[in-house]
Amino acid sequence: MTTQHSTAPIRTAVTVVGLGPMGLALAATLLEQGHPTTVWNRTPEKADGLVAQGARRAATIADAVAASPVTVICLKDYEAMYETLDSASAVLAGRVLVNLSSGTPTEAREAVAWAGERKADYLDGAIMVPPPAVGHPDSVFLYSGSREVFDDHRPTLAAMGGPTYLGPDPSLAVLYNTALLDFMYASLNGFLHAAALVGTANVEVAKFAELAIGWFLPAVVGATVLAQAPQLDKGDYPGDQGTMEMNLNALEHIARTSVERNVSSDQPELMKALAERAIAEGRGGQNYLAVFELLKKPTPSS
Ligand SMILES: NC(=O)c1ccc[n+]([C@@H]2O[C@H](COP(=O)([O-])OP(=O)(O)OC[C@H]3O[C@@H](n4cnc5c(N)ncnc54)[C@H](OP(=O)(O)O)[C@@H]3O)[C@@H](O)[C@H]2O)c1
Known part of the structure; x- marks a missing residue:
């Protein structure tokens, strides 16, 4: 008689920065799909529900980014991203940043240069569905920029919705x-x-x-x-x-x-x-x- 061990796939640990309606949906979905999930929000109480479901609340943004190889950013805009990640500069090197905040094509291009200066890998994206549709494979999430980052992290991106890669020009997703x-x-x-x-x-x-x-x-x-x-x-x-x-x-x-x-x-x-x-x-x-x-x-x- 042989014994079969069930081996659940190991999911990448993910940090979600920004817990507005969309960030909350992203973090809840990642948690549900088995990703160890760390969260950070300017207003920390918004993480209470996620913490009750098993998420880890980071005390600082630097702790949040350092907790996972991949950080998903879902803030109001690019300006909020710079303001927020400013104090995490020391831990950004070698991390992957997936920015799903809204902005303009020029802002997306500038963000690639900003991340490069900090030696972080960067992928720009745009969510084309409302929060209740997050996690569904038919829900389109657009990405552009580094093909390598997209390919390496496709399973994590797919946990949030159907990932569509538009091309190497990082401004394509927001455009x-x-x-x-x-x-x-x-x-x-x-x-x-x-x-x-x-x-x-x-x-x-x-x-x-x-x-x-x-x-x-x-x-x-x-x-x-x-x-x-x-x-x-x-x-x-x-x-x-x-x-x-x-x-x-x-x-x-x-x-x-x-x-x-x-x-x-x-x-x-x-x-x-x-x-x-x-x-x-x-x-x-x-x-x-x-x-x-x-x-x-x-x-x-x-
Ligand atoms: N909701 C949707 O249906 C939808 C659909 C597609 C795409 N999106 C995009 O997803 C992103 C997030 O949207 P959302 O619906 O979650 O709400 P939102 O109101 O666009 O963003 C709220 C988030 O941004 C944070 N924030 C705002 N200004 C900040 C600052 N100066 N410093 C640090 N944090 C700041 C808020 O923190 P506090 O909680 O502390 O205020 C909160 O975490 C946006 O770019 C939006 O365009 C949303």
Whole structure:
């Protein structure tokens, strides 16, 4: 008879710095998945619940970083990261820092140089889901910068969500994050204005959402973008199925209907002005997606 010993995989010890709603979710998930987890937060009491679940609360930020080979940083912004890690400078050498705080592409590049000066390995990342979705393999976490750090620590990164590596340019994760949020806010505003318009006829938002989100968004908006994306890359905007002039007509109707129905006309006026500028640039016979050419340039000063 043979005896089988169960050998649970050894998980990397991780420190989580920053226990806002997102940092709390990251630390709880790492703990649940068996990573020895040390936590630090400017306001230490926020760690109470995690400590009750088995996390170790570090007394200082230097103790926190020294406790684990990998430190996940989830603070308000890069400035908070510098302020926080300043007093841990002596222990940063040889450690891996995974920064999931929001910022700008330039801030991400500067952070790589900052970590390099302190001989720490650095990976920049962005979380694309809200706290309750942390830990799910389908929840996208974007990373860019050192491929080596990404590959070496992939299992730890995968514990927090589905890791996607975008490339060696460290600014890519925050740039994608900003672009996707830009898309999200514009889409939400578009839906909310449309719901306000049909709301003037007492249509319930849930009923309108069935058609607008359930069918129109994937079948018309999404399908158009997916079909036209290669032409967007080429700057080719054939107007044989509908021209910018025709779309301006539609935008005028949206603006006029908004006024007629006593709802805000800011958004349709903005979109109308963009189509008018495209026509003034000689794009009246191209399709609507030619506004891409205007959006790729800075707004002309009036
Ligand atoms: N929540 C989300 O849905 C979500 C989704 C994706 C990405 N994110 C990103 O994740 C990061 C954290 O977000 P969050 O939702 O947890 O809340 P947050 O309000 O953006 O950040 C809160 C954390 O930052 C700390 N902090 C702020 N200023 C500080 C400073 N000057 N020095 C030291 N610590 C400082 C807070 O410490 P105290 O507790 O002491 O105040 C707390 O730990 C952000 O960059 C956010 O954009 C959040």
